[in-house]
Amino acid sequence: MTTQLCANGARRAKHLRLFDLPIVIGSTAFRAYIARMITELGHFALLLAFGVALVQMIVPMIGAAKGWPGWMAVAEPAAGVQFLLIAASFGALTWAFITSDFSLAVVVSNSHSMKPMLYKISGTWGNHEGSMLLWVLIVALFGAMAAWFGGQLPASLRARVLSVQASIGVAFMAFILLTSNPFDRMVVPPFDGQDLNPLLQDPGLAFHPPFLYLGYVGLSMAFSFAVAALIEGRVDAAWGRWVRPWTLAAWVFLTIGIALGSWWAYYELGWGGFWFWDPVENASFMPWLLAAALLHSAIVVEKREALKSWTILLAILAFGFSLIGTFIVRSGLLTSVHAFANDPDRGIFILGIMAFFMGGALILYSLRAGAMEAKGVFGLVSRESALVLNNLLLAVSCFVVFVGTMWPLLAEMFFDRKLSVGPPFFDAAFTPFMVLLGLALPVGSSMAWKRASLKRALYPLRYVFVVAVAIGGLAWAMQTGRSLIGPVGMFLGAWILMGVVVDLLQRTGRGPNRLRRLFRLPGADWGKATAHAGLGITMVGIAGIYAWTVEDIRVAQIDVPFEVFGYEMTLRSVTKENGPNYVSTTAVIDVVRDGEFVATLAPEKRFYPVAQMPTTEAAIHQNAKRDLYLVIGDEQVGGGWAVRTYVKAMTTWIWIGCALMALGGIFSLFDRRFRVAVGARKRADAPVPAE
Amino acid sequence: MKRFVLILMLLASPLAAVEPDEVLSDPVLEQRARELSKGLRCLVCRNESIDESNASLAKDLRLLLRERLVEGDSDTEAVDFIVARYGEYVLLNPTRGGANWILWWAGPIMLLLAGGAGMLYVRGRSRANAPQDAGLSDEEAQKLRDILSK
Numbered sequence: 001m002t003t004q005l006c007a008n009g010a011r012r013a014k015h016l017r018l019f020d021l022p023i024v025i026g027s028t029a030f031r032a033y034i035a036r037m038i039t040e041l042g043h044f045a046l047l048l049a050f051g052v053a054l055v056q057m058i059v060p061m062i063g064a065a066k067g068w069p070g071w072m073a074v075a076e077p078a079a080g081v082q083f084l085l086i087a088a089s090f091g092a093l094t095w096a097f098i099t100s101d102f103s104l105a106v107v108v109s110n111s112h113s114m115k116p117m118l119y120k121i122s123g124t125w126g127n128h129e130g131s132m133l134l135w136v137l138i139v140a141l142f143g144a145m146a147a148w149f150g151g152q153l154p155a156s157l158r159a160r161v162l163s164v165q166a167s168i169g170v171a172f173m174a175f176i177l178l179t180s181n182p183f184d185r186m187v188v189p190p191f192d193g194q195d196l197n198p199l200l201q202d203p204g205l206a207f208h209p210p211f212l213y214l215g216y217v218g219l220s221m222a223f224s225f226a227v228a229a230l231i232e233g234r235v236d237a238a239w240g241r242w243v244r245p246w247t248l249a250a251w252v253f254l255t256i257g258i259a260l261g262s263w264w265a266y267y268e269l270g271w272g273g274f275w276f277w278d279p280v281e282n283a284s285f286m287p288w289l290l291a292a293a294l295l296h297s298a299i300v301v302e303k304r305e306a307l308k309s310w311t312i313l314l315a316i317l318a319f320g321f322s323l324i325g326t327f328i329v330r331s332g333l334l335t336s337v338h339a340f341a342n343d344p345d346r347g348i349f350i351l352g353i354m355a356f357f358m359g360g361a362l363i364l365y366s367l368r369a370g371a372m373e374a375k376g377v378f379g380l381v382s383r384e385s386a387l388v389l390n391n392l393l394l395a396v397s398c399f400v401v402f403v404g405t406m407w408p409l410l411a412e413m414f415f416d417r418k419l420s421v422g423p424p425f426f427d428a429a430f431t432p433f434m435v436l437l438g439l440a441l442p443v444g445s446s447m448a449w450k451r452a453s454l455k456r457a458l459y460p461l462r463y464v465f466v467v468a469v470a471i472g473g474l475a476w477a478m479q480t481g482r483s484l485i486g487p488v489g490m491f492l493g494a495w496i497l498m499g500v501v502v503d504l505l506q507r508t509g510r511g512p513n514r515l516r517r518l519f520r521l522p523g524a525d526w527g528k529a530t531a532h533a534g535l536g537i538t539m540v541g542i543a544g545i546y547a548w549t550v551e552d553i554r555v556a557q558i559d560v561p562f563e564v565f566g567y568e569m570t571l572r573s574v575t576k577e578n579g580p581n582y583v584s585t586t587a588v589i590d591v592v593r594d595g596e597f598v599a600t601l602a603p604e605k606r607f608y609p610v611a612q613m614p615t616t617e618a619a620i621h622q623n624a625k626r627d628l629y630l631v632i633g634d635e636q637v638g639g640g641w642a643v644r645t646y647v648k649a650m651t652t653w654i655w656i657g658c659a660l661m662a663l664g665g666i667f668s669l670f671d672r673r674f675r676v677a678v679g680a681r682k683r684a685d686a687p688v689p690a691e
Numbered sequence: 692m693k694r695f696v697l698i699l700m701l702l703a704s705p706l707a708a709v710e711p712d713e714v715l716s717d718p719v720l721e722q723r724a725r726e727l728s729k730g731l732r733c734l735v736c737r738n739e740s741i742d743e744s745n746a747s748l749a750k751d752l753r754l755l756l757r758e759r760l761v762e763g764d765s766d767t768e769a770v771d772f773i774v775a776r777y778g779e780y781v782l783l784n785p786t787r788g789g790a791n792w793i794l795w796w797a798g799p800i801m802l803l804l805a806g807g808a809g810m811l812y813v814r815g816r817s818r819a820n821a822p823q824d825a826g827l828s829d830e831e832a833q834k835l836r837d838i839l840s841k
Contacts, residue, residue: 388812419791420738420780424729429795
């Protein structure tokens with residue numbers, strides 16, 4: 001190594017002395033050499049990880065089948081090593097992005113030396129190859145977590161879970177190495193890169209993909225547990241408890257990822273839409289819906305040992321929809337604004353992976369599911385039945401989204417019709433399910449297990465219902481149009497929110513120290529209350545933005561005030577400014593309402609010269625009642641600037657609601673009973689006296 | 692990759708959608724035009740309505756739509772006019788005719804089927820005997836008798 005290093009570096013191989021070292025290390029050639037080494041090591045680490053994953057897939061599975069403890073024990077260290085190797089590989093790729101190593105093809109097409117550091121780093125996963133590496137990194141991370149914290153699992157189940165998880169890693173690492181290797185070199189490295197797509201140079205979008213992948217891939221854990229349980233032939237309450245934290249975590253990540261993406265679309269795309277029913281959005285929404293169903297049905301398995309085979313099926317399908325999502329994004333089969341790096345070969349490869357895992361798991365399911373006998377008995381009216389209804393609505397609404405997403409493809413294949421399925425269809429076909437879900441939620445979630453009485457569940461909600469109807473009626477009376485969306489949304493939001501409060505109060509019972517008991521409720525109860533409240537709040541926000549958005553487009557002259565929806569606005573100036581890797585046209589607009597100053601807003605439009613792409617940066621003034629959303633347009637021929645104003649009711653609540661849903665999931669995750677399941681923390685918990 | 696960039700360029704134009712010079716002076720007519728253009732697809736973009744898009748083709752379609760409305764077309768006439776020229780693909784809200792009934796009825800039919808299955812399951816559960824109530828099986832009873840008689 002020394003000779004080569006010096007040949008590249010200081011060219012003084014024979015007379016290298018200690019005080020020469022700083023010169024050698026400081027030289028460009030040395031740095032280039034190290035960078036190259038790191039990249040090659042990263043590539044090598046990925047190949048090694050592939051080998052380790054193969055071992056982790058095969059050996060523990062055989063060990064579990066034959067009952068050989070030594071073979072089963074291979075799974076745990078293998079999972080750790082596999083994760084560390086992929087992490088090293090991912091670190092090497094990140095390093096290539098940070099140092100702008102333009103000998104890598106993927107860096108050239110997605111980075112630029114002038115780019116801010118944050119986006120150099122996020123550029124690592126802002127492209128097909130890097131994001132697939134992130135994908136397998138997360139598969140391995142979840143596997144390693146199960147290995148490290150899964151001490152409580154029976155040895156054979158743990159071996160099988162880790163083996164199935166490794167098989168997913170093997171499939172996707174093969175995909176990376178064969179079709180989309182991020183470590184591919186340029187024959188002639190260019191001087192600079194082509195820059196990351198400017199739309200992705202945004203803090204919201206920098207972290208949107210990692211969260212989404214944590215969610216997608218988190219569902220692989222539920223899948224591995226389901227397949228392992230099918231092979232094992234046993235599903236019991238303990239299984240329900242083990243699988244639920246993984247599902248919860250995946251769902252929380254999906255919620256955050258989807259919300260970040262939608263928030264980004266809202267302020268970046270320039271017309272204030274937050275959801276477009278685009279195939280790729282649907283691809284993330286379908287697993288979210290099924291994960292929500294799964295984490296509810298896992299409760300029934302855990303508490304009542306019923307719904308077992310359905311829960312297994314859900315776990316398989318939820319991950320199946322994650323794979324479908326990957327397929328949609330990567331194959332370009334369904335054209336979408338998000339589709340990146342469309343390539344039929346990659347599409348076929350992923351289709352193969354999908355066929356293998358779904359086909360295999362469903363065949364296994366059909367062979368083994370019959371043997372899973374339900375134990376719990378419950379009445380027609382009971383919490384169990386309510387959760388069945390919840391699953392029914394979530395699963396069928398997921399099916400509707402699926403049919404709508406795939407229909408253009410199916411219609412062209414089978415009926416020779418080239419058609420589109422856009423937002424109007426989804427709004428009409430999907431919304432009713434959510435309305436039903438919202439209606440049933442407060443009633444179902446307050447029912448008793450086993451045998452409940454509808455009357456007893458409804459009775460405490462009677463005032464809540466009246467007030468919610470009154471709020472809906474008020475919204476109806478106050479709005480100008482005849483739209484039902486707004487009032488129904490307000491009614492549902494109020495109904496769910498107040499229902500949550502009533503449920504919490506019921507749980508604390510009567511008598512003194514009620515407040516103390518309220519705060520002593522288990523994490524799962526708080527999680528449920530928070531997440532349900534979040535859903536209600538999101539419904540309010542969505543209804544508000546759909547029903548009561550007003551819009552104005554006009555040409556504004558500098559310093560000539562104009563009035564829009566009660567706001568007096570003045571365009572003060574429009575200036576050109578230079579950002580790190582873009583030029584910006586920034587407008588300054590003063591907003592006054594009823595003589596009172598509201599805000600000075602500065603909408604921008606940017607132009608990224610390297611990528612030759614413009615973007616908009618809307619200026620938004622938010623409060624609880626509405627968002628004031630300003631966009632600056634082009635300079636007009638006759639003087640003045642195009643200015644677009646939206647007033648969007650309740651919009652902030654959409655994301656506050658999403659944040660609450662995620663927070664609710666986190667509360668549930670920290671419930672005491674999962675800590676026991678996780679096992680590794682048990683000792684830390686031990687000194688705490690029982691309450 | 693190039694196509695991706697192209698698509699995104701069309702998507703993220705500086706001022707999305709309707710420009711001030713397009714707006715009709717009659718607010719009622721303009722409102723109708725806005726509503727209709729939300730349901731018409733921009734053909735060169737991916738999954739965007741002409742109301743949201745800044746592509747020049749979308750602008751042409753918006754102007755064409757407004758022309759039809761100014762000439763006194765009803766909503767359906769104006770949309771049919773555009774569909775006749777650009778095909779069914781232009782409709783973001785798929786028609787209910789022909790095979791599309793599958794699309795529109797997939798949800799409700801699935802809800803009925805799944806609801807029926809769910810109902811059967813719940814009824815089955817409510818009528819099933821709880822295993823703990825089921826008492827001892829014959830074999831177990833025999834075993835117990837054996838033990839007791841010893």
